[in-house]
Amino acid sequence: MENTGMRLIRMTGVAVAAQLIALSVAATAFAQGNSRSLPVQSVRSGVGAVYVLDNAAAANQVVEFRRAADGRLAPAGTFATGGRGTGDLLDAQGTLILSEGNRWLFAANAGSDDISVFAVLEGGGLTLTSRVASGGDRPISLTVSEDLLYVLNSGGSGNITAFDIGPGGGLTQLAASSRPFSTTASAPCPRPGDIALDPDAQCNVAGPAQVQFSSGGHVLAVTERATSLILTYVVGDDGRATPAGVYQGPANSTPFGFDFAKRGRLIVSNAFLDLPNLGAASSFIVSATGDITEVTGAAAAPNGQTASCWLIVSNSGRVAFIANPIAATLTSYTINNDGSLSLLNGQAGLIGEAGDPRDMALNENGRFLYALNNRAATLSSFVVRGDGSLVRLELRAADGFPANAVGLAAR
Numbered sequence: 001m002e003n004t005g006m007r008l009i010r011m012t013g014v015a016v017a018a019q020l021i022a023l024s025v026a027a028t029a030f031a032q033g034n035s036r037s038l039p040v041q042s043v044r045s046g047v048g049a050v051y052v053l054d055n056a057a058a059a060n061q062v063v064e065f066r067r068a069a070d071g072r073l074a075p076a077g078t079f080a081t082g083g084r085g086t087g088d089l090l091d092a093q094g095t096l097i098l099s100e101g102n103r104w105l106f107a108a109n110a111g112s113d114d115i116s117v118f119a120v121l122e123g124g125g126l127t128l129t130s131r132v133a134s135g136g137d138r139p140i141s142l143t144v145s146e147d148l149l150y151v152l153n154s155g156g157s158g159n160i161t162a163f164d165i166g167p168g169g170g171l172t173q174l175a176a177s178s179r180p181f182s183t184t185a186s187a188p189c190p191r192p193g194d195i196a197l198d199p200d201a202q203c204n205v206a207g208p209a210q211v212q213f214s215s216g217g218h219v220l221a222v223t224e225r226a227t228s229l230i231l232t233y234v235v236g237d238d239g240r241a242t243p244a245g246v247y248q249g250p251a252n253s254t255p256f257g258f259d260f261a262k263r264g265r266l267i268v269s270n271a272f273l274d275l276p277n278l279g280a281a282s283s284f285i286v287s288a289t290g291d292i293t294e295v296t297g298a299a300a301a302p303n304g305q306t307a308s309c310w311l312i313v314s315n316s317g318r319v320a321f322i323a324n325p326i327a328a329t330l331t332s333y334t335i336n337n338d339g340s341l342s343l344l345n346g347q348a349g350l351i352g353e354a355g356d357p358r359d360m361a362l363n364e365n366g367r368f369l370y371a372l373n374n375r376a377a378t379l380s381s382f383v384v385r386g387d388g389s390l391v392r393l394e395l396r397a398a399d400g401f402p403a404n405a406v407g408l409a410a411r
Contacts, residue, residue: 050073055087059080060085073398079126083109085111085406086111089406095407097142100145104129105409108134108139110154114131132173133173136159139153147165148162158180159181162177174240188202189202219244230255256269267311268282270298274306279308282296300341303346305322305329308324310359310360311360330351330357354396358371359374359408362410
């Protein structure tokens with residue numbers, strides 16, 4: 001990131017390159033598929049897509065679903081990342097993300113320690129453009145601002161590392177851009193999938209879960225589940241990050257997924273070690289210098305659910321949705337003008353035996369919310385109303401990927 005002007009010029013190059021790719025292959029990009037709930041012809045003319053990263057240990061893939069105007073989904077093909085997943089749960093948010101403008105789709109291959117980049121084709125489908133080492137072990141979370149990508153590597157000593165996004169979708173690691181978490185200590189990874197891949201696999205003991213840019217890309221935030229810490233880093237004009245703020249939450253509050261709302265509002269889910277009925281959320285103001293000021297503490301915003309882990313903010317910036325996989329529910333909070341939180345509905349979305357909601361994604365205009373049921377290997381779909389309430393479309397809106405899929409993105 002030399003300066004704002006240069007980054008805008010470079011992003012224009014990225015957009016042009018992606019458009020040329022789309023035009024050259026769009027005529028043949030449609031994948032054949034079937035829908036259990038809508039005729040194929042109707043979904044083929046869909047206006048968007050939903051993507052699932054299947055996290056398979058042998059060969060990781062992105063599964064695409066065509067999205068119709070009414071939110072319903074139909075299979076549209078699978079696309080190999082060229083890397084490997086872990087075949088097991090990942091305690092992470094942001095494993096699969098779209099770029100600004102939806103030109104590129106980025107996938108973290110936690111089992112092969114690399115990142116895959118796909119060009120998103122306008123007529124449907126994906127083209128793999130590059131795959132590069134992640135700059136560490138066990139990459140599990142990604143975030144993008146203009147032509148800059150950061151990855152969270154949770155294995156070994158752990159780090160966040162920066163990459164420049166080239167005009168053709170290629171990633172180039174920025175030299176000397178890796179930054180540590182609150183500790184570099186490691187211990188054996190807790191998941192059987194990691195052990196199956198490597199009996200000696202080590203993970204950072206802080207349990208980092210997510211990295212994400214603030215609006216505008218000036219600050220990065222990282223949550224650490226095991227230490228109950230939230231870290232911030234200020235991003236310089238050269239794209240490199242400098243450690244800035246540290247917030248120490250209550251012991252065992254387990255900050256996990258998060259999202260930024262308007263005016264530097266940081267909204268975080270709190271799982272409280274997945275203990276029964278202790279799910280909660282918290283909110284903060286993050287300044288341009290990375291200072292973190294608590295607005296609503298986790299103890300002040302309980303929701304009565306279990307395992308509040310994944311979180312996403314509505315397009316309006318006024319509502320936060322949380323996925324509670326053990327309770328099999330979605331929770332909603334109102335984000336007030338001062339950044340404080342009020343519980344809107346502890347059980348805004350009921351999924352029950354149909355799944356265990358984890359990753360969530362909103363389509364581009366924020367009208368539809370999709371939840372990835374990890375163990376059940378399905379997607380659930382909801383309409384988002386203007387008041388922030390959810391109307392369920394389908395508990396099993398899509399399937400066709402293995403259990404332990406991790407990563408969801410929508411456009």
